[in-house]
Amino acid sequence: MSDASWVDAPLVDAWSQARARAAHSMQIPGHKMRYGRSAETPFAAGVLAPLIRDDIPLQGGADDNVFSGRVLERAEELWAQAIAADHARFLVGGSTQGNIAALTSVVAPNVTICIDRTSHRSAHAGLVTSGATPRWILPRIHPDFGVPIGVGADSVDMTDAYALFVTSPAYVGTITDVAPLADLCHRQQAVLIVDQAWGAHLDFLPGMGAHANGADVVTTSVHKALTGYSQTAVTSLRGGRVLPSTLSHGVDLTATTSPSATLLASIDATRVALQRDGGRQLALVTEAVCDARRTLSAIPGVVALDEGLLGCSVDPLKLTLWVPNTGTTGAAIGAELWSRGIGVEAADADTVIMTVSIADDPGTVAELVAAVASVVESLRDTPRKPAPAATWQVEPEVVLSPRDAYFAHRRRLPLREAVGQVSTEQFCPYPPGVPLLAPGERVTSEVVEAIEVAGRSTRMAYCSDPTAQTVEVVAEVTERSL
Numbered sequence: 314m315s316d317a318s319w320v321d322a323p324l325v326d327a328w329s330q331a332r333a334r335a336a337h338s339m340q341i342p343g344h345k346m347r348y349g350r351s352a353e354t355p356f357a358a359g360v361l362a363p364l365i366r367d368d369i370p371l372q373g374g375a376d377d378n379v380f381s382g383r384v385l386e387r388a389e390e391l392w393a394q395a396i397a398a399d400h401a402r403f404l405v406g407g408s409t410q411g412n413i414a415a416l417t418s419v420v421a422p423n424v425t426i427c428i429d430r431t432s433h434r435s436a437h438a439g440l441v442t443s444g445a446t447p448r449w450i451l452p453r454i455h456p457d458f459g460v461p462i463g464v465g466a467d468s469v470d471m472t473d474a475y476a477l478f479v480t481s482p483a484y485v486g487t488i489t490d491v492a493p494l495a496d497l498c499h500r501q502q503a504v505l506i507v508d509q510a511w512g513a514h515l516d517f518l519p520g521m522g523a524h525a526n527g528a529d530v531v532t533t534s535v536h537k538a539l540t541g542y543s544q545t546a547v548t549s550l551r552g553g554r555v556l557p558s559t560l561s562h563g564v565d566l567t568a569t570t571s572p573s574a575t576l577l578a579s580i581d582a583t584r585v586a587l588q589r590d591g592g593r594q595l596a597l598v599t600e601a602v603c604d605a606r607r608t609l610s611a612i613p614g615v616v617a618l619d620e621g622l623l624g625c626s627v628d629p630l631k632l633t634l635w636v637p638n639t640g641t642t643g644a645a646i647g648a649e650l651w652s653r654g655i656g657v658e659a660a661d662a663d664t665v666i667m668t669v670s671i672a673d674d675p676g677t678v679a680e681l682v683a684a685v686a687s688v689v690e691s692l693r694d695t696p697r698k699p700a701p702a703a704t705w706q707v708e709p710e711v712v713l714s715p716r717d718a719y720f721a722h723r724r725r726l727p728l729r730e731a732v733g734q735v736s737t738e739q740f741c742p743y744p745p746g747v748p749l750l751a752p753g754e755r756v757t758s759e760v761v762e763a764i765e766v767a768g769r770s771t772r773m774a775y776c777s778d779p780t781a782q783t784v785e786v787v788a789e790v791t792e793r794s795l
Contacts, residue, residue: 319565320588324388324581327375328574332367335370336561340373341571364558367575373759375574376638385574386580395584396516398524398531398549402564408510409435411532411548413442415506418563419476419530420445420556421631422716426480427469431461431705434741434775436478437751440715442567448474449709452483455623458616458635459663459701462625463489466497476504478754479521484513484659484745485666487623495527504554508533511697512628514595515670517587521626524551528554530560535580538630538670539587542579587645587671594671600686608682612689614639614696624778632667634685642695644770648768649688655681662700666744702748710755713787718753722788725778728764731756734786742767743774755783 418438
């Protein structure tokens with residue numbers, strides 16, 4: 314990566330110029346970009362100014378109404394060049410938007426797609442919008458630690474499948490070996506889509522990104538381990554199996570027509586910062602995480618999961634702790650850390666997951682390690698039997714396509730009385746956002762138990778009953794062969 318002190322930043326420059334421009338806007342947004350100008354005292358400035366002073370729209374702000382400056386287009390081109398992709402689109406709907414756009418672009422109604430069952434709920438949403446038929450692929454699960462350790466090419470049957478969708482890194486930080494999957498797909502002229510939401514930084518580390526390993530379409534969240542505003546993401550493609558116009562149709566279908574240039578410019582600014590830094594900060598925090606894993610694993614009962622233990626590559630900025638031998642739970646550790654002002658990414662019975670980013674440094678990581686050590690000692694008890702999360706081990710019984718189930722006539726039943734019925738909705742522990750039950754799948758007693766167990770330690774999201782006591786099921790099922 315270049316160590317140049319100057320890097321072209323078209324969207325950042327346009328945003329800055331719009332911020333400084335003395336304009337009298339007669340178009341949206343309604344705040345007219347006036348709250349960022351200290352000389353003015355617009356309506357309710359004391360309440361509104363701290364919140365919206367930096368909000369600049371793309372249309373009528375950073376660019377004109379017909380986008381004659383091409384600032385977004387040029388920024389997207391520069392991002393694509395930075396990660397060795399052929400085309401990139403900036404998103405303000407997160408990787409959720411990118412996954413839905415990718416699936417809607419690549420597959421179609423009744424087309425078969427092989428898809429990792431531990432994928433984010435947005436992949437399930439993409440199945441609804443696209444109408445594709447999923448052939449669920451189960452990742453390998455580590456026998457000792459109960460976490461996914463990647464999708465192996467030997468577990469994927471691409472017969473008559475048009476595409477393969479995998480999630481890498483997984484929420485726990487484990488990385489799938491993408492290259493063999495790319496070879497498998499490309500031998501059959503199929504498309505490999507990778508949800509790399511948790512690994513935007515991997516594209517800036519030599520040889521680690523999904524594109525560098527042969528993936529065709531990749532979506533990354535710039536707001537996770539990098540420094541974009543919340544909601545910012547990028548979807549990109551490489552190679553000729555998907556046309557740029559095809560992917561753009563999917564992006565435009567799912568995008569707002571009033572995007573914030575502030576959010577978009579933060580993507581551009583992140584690229585600029587990374588290129589100017591030349592990899593130094595990523596190297597610094599990567600080393601800090603390695604040191605943290607060693608120190609945390611020295612705490613009795615704590616195991617910091619790494620490549621040596623799991624037998625697969627691991628996200629260099631993810632700290633995942635396995636804690637049954639401490640006698641307490643990950644959820645209890647996470648709750649106590651939160652009371653001390655430290656928010657973890659996720660926690661369940663056996664694990665605590667923490668995301669380090671390029672905004673961290675050895676000092677902040679060391680403070681985290683000290684806090685974890687203190688909390689573990691305060692909660693220590695007799696070592697217990699592991700209780701792996703069901704999230705990573707769901708084997709669904711698929712009855713209808715997700716789209717058919719989503720649009721079916723519905724009726725509501727108590728969850729326990731719905732065993733044998735077909736769900737029309739998701740039950741999704743959040744975090745990590747991977748459904749235990751999804752549209753088109755049979756409600757089983759095992760799934761009901763998993764929902765009840767997960768609901769005691771985390772939020773059950775995206776089901777119509779926030780208490781997760783009832784479920785909407787298909788009123789009349791005509792089973793179809795999938």
